[in-house]
Amino acid sequence: MDHLSFKTTHVNKANAQKAWVIIDASVAPLGRVCSQIANVLRGKHKPSFTPNSDCGDNVIVINADKLRVTGKKLTEKVYISHSGYPGGQKQRTLREQMNRDSRKAIEHAVKGMLQGNRLGAEQFRNLYVYAGSEHPHEAQQPKVYELKNL
Numbered sequence: 001m002d003h004l005s006f007k008t009t010h011v012n013k014a015n016a017q018k019a020w021v022i023i024d025a026s027v028a029p030l031g032r033v034c035s036q037i038a039n040v041l042r043g044k045h046k047p048s049f050t051p052n053s054d055c056g057d058n059v060i061v062i063n064a065d066k067l068r069v070t071g072k073k074l075t076e077k078v079y080i081s082h083s084g085y086p087g088g089q090k091q092r093t094l095r096e097q098m099n100r101d102s103r104k105a106i107e108h109a110v111k112g113m114l115q116g117n118r119l120g121a122e123q124f125r126n127l128y129v130y131a132g133s134e135h136p137h138e139a140q141q142p143k144v145y146e147l148k149n150l
Contacts, residue, residue, distance in 0.1 A: 011048050011055040018126075019057045020142035022135075026066035028150045030109060036147050037061060037106075038113035041123045054119060058126045060142055065102040065131040069094065079108065103129040
């Protein structure tokens with residue numbers, strides 16, 4: 001009976017096999033792209049997924065300036081920030097955010113899809129978003145990741 005049993009492996013920082021992947025943000029709407037980015041950052045696409053460790057891949061997102069949204073989200077989706085002072089609440093629509101810095105829209109969406117603890121912050125640091133199609137990570141030999149179920 002021993003030859004049929006399998007030993008469960010738990011991934012930790014020492015034995016995690018982290019790869020580099022490239023995801024093109026212009027192929028699908030914002031939420032669909034970001035949910036798959038979050039899954040790759042967490043490592044849920046791997047058979048060795050361990051929920052309490054950082055076993056996900058490093059993700060390079062390109063073409064953030066060509067991001068697509070559906071409906072009236074460009075004018076009606078509002079990002080709210082607060083300076084900490086009385087009356088310091090600021091509002092910015094998605095169109096204003098895209099004109100200012102298109103990378104922040106993807107980063108904000110992905111950060112909301114990760115865990116809200118130290119592990120989520122550590123996984124978020126593996127995300128690199130670029131507005132154009134050029135990136136400085138050619139030395140890592142990233143592989144193109146095809147998005148599924150769009």
